[in-house]
Amino acid sequence: MQQVRAVVAKGKGQPVSVETINVPDPGPGEAVVKIQACGVCHTDLHYREGGINDDFPFLLGHEAAGVVEAVGEGVTEVAAGDFVVLNWRAVCGECRACKRGDLHYCFNTHNATQKMTLEDGTELSPALGIGAFAEKTLVAAGQCTKVDASARPAAVGLLGCGVMAGLGAAINTGAVTRGKSVAVIGCGGVGMAAIAGSALAGASPIIAVDIDPKKLEQATAMGATHTVDSSASSGVDPVEEIKRIAAETYEGAEGADVVIEAVGRPETWKQAFYARDLAGTVVLVGVPTPDMKVPEIPLIDVFGRGGALKSSWYGDCLPSRDFPMLVDLYQQGRLDLDAFVSEEIGIDDIEAAFEKMHTGDVLRSVVLFS
Ligand SMILES: NC(=O)c1ccc[n+]([C@@H]2O[C@H](COP(=O)([O-])OP(=O)(O)OC[C@H]3O[C@@H](n4cnc5c(N)ncnc54)[C@H](O)[C@@H]3O)[C@@H](O)[C@H]2O)c1
Numbered sequence: 001m002q003q004v005r006a007v008v009a010k011g012k013g014q015p016v017s018v019e020t021i022n023v024p025d026p027g028p029g030e031a032v033v034k035i036q037a038c039g040v041c042h043t044d045l046h047y048r049e050g051g052i053n054d055d056f057p058f059l060l061g062h063e064a065a066g067v068v069e070a071v072g073e074g075v076t077e078v079a080a081g082d083f084v085v086l087n088w089r090a091v092c093g094e095c096r097a098c099k100r101g102d103l104h105y106c107f108n109t110h111n112a113t114q115k116m117t118l119e120d121g122t123e124l125s126p127a128l129g130i131g132a133f134a135e136k137t138l139v140a141a142g143q144c145t146k147v148d149a150s151a152r153p154a155a156v157g158l159l160g161c162g163v164m165a166g167l168g169a170a171i172n173t174g175a176v177t178r179g180k181s182v183a184v185i186g187c188g189g190v191g192m193a194a195i196a197g198s199a200l201a202g203a204s205p206i207i208a209v210d211i212d213p214k215k216l217e218q219a220t221a222m223g224a225t226h227t228v229d230s231s232a233s234s235g236v237d238p239v240e241e242i243k244r245i246a247a248e249t250y251e252g253a254e255g256a257d258v259v260i261e262a263v264g265r266p267e268t269w270k271q272a273f274y275a276r277d278l279a280g281t282v283v284l285v286g287v288p289t290p291d292m293k294v295p296e297i298p299l300i301d302v303f304g305r306g307g308a309l310k311s312s313w314y315g316d317c318l319p320s321r322d323f324p325m326l327v328d329l330y331q332q333g334r335l336d337l338d339a340f341v342s343e344e345i346g347i348d349d350i351e352a353a354f355e356k357m358h359t360g361d362v363l364r365s366v367v368l369f370s
């Protein structure tokens, strides 16, 4: 067992604090990872606000890269010294999804069996089974995906959650390809990655929608061909605007082929539903809170518009396939992961980073550990 510093959310809505935690030595199937960088994702804030569940205290942080320090008995997939990106889809191989060959849906992803605790022995709930706003964390070995060790930790760590979720929402869930039009509603880290993924896949037009003009400027740099300011003060109806832009390229189009919702709200999901072309696809990658309901939509519209209404869990990624590939694209200069790193911060700066998320000043704040 060893003691390290880590960021803990102790109660609903309470500011996070930096605490000393106990990290057990890795048992069978487990690994201890020395964290180098961990991004601040909106989901961390959801945890702190009690929007995911009530299993406080949470050990926050889950978009991380680091070096394996030690592995437990029987671990063969990684070894001490490996540079890894942590994932929250450690495929179990035994659940219904795995058995039918859909590894990217694994319903029983592995986490460490032992618990990390506060100094007084209180068990911590690591965010998404990771808990990486910590100098070291304990995970299941399958949560460690080995990637090119020369890559920048702050950039590739983001593949561990938000960037992978967005890229995968476009490329995997939405099956975006060249010849398709895409609209992305909500251009935070996740939505921006959906834009980058759509650009990588050759889609056009790529329409970025946000209520914050600062985000729209960045979206253009990420590959958006058009931007739509959907704030109330703009007076623009985003649904009509998406339809108009899609029809400029594809005559007769009644919307975008794929509309990705990356906010997680009923009203933006409804916009996505109606901004989509006939037989098009809606991808919900934003995470709603438990109180939210599907907006009222005539059932005849669901039938009459056809197509697919999908959700994207973690971009339907398979870490062993997608992380090394995306790190390679990054190293080749074909995927600008650096553009997602707005600032590098310290372990004491998480609350300030949450604040910046609200003011729209950052895509990702990334905590660096020395
Ligand atoms: N499905 C997954 O696996 C997965 C993984 C990671 C994160 N997420 C979720 O994705 C969502 C986005 O995460 P993020 O880190 O990018 O958050 P973020 O806070 O950085 O970005 C949200 C963006 O939405 C914009 N926005 C807010 N209200 C809007 C509206 N009414 N219309 C248009 N734009 C609006 C904001 O201006 C901001 O740019 C969150 O709900 C997060 O929990 C999902």
Ligand SMILES: [Zn+2]
Pocket: 091, 092, 093, 094, 095, 096, 097, 098, 099, 105, 106, 107, 108, 109
């Ligand atoms: Zn499984």
Ligand SMILES: [Zn+2]
Pocket: 041, 042, 043, 044, 062, 063, 161, 162
């Ligand atoms: Zn996340």
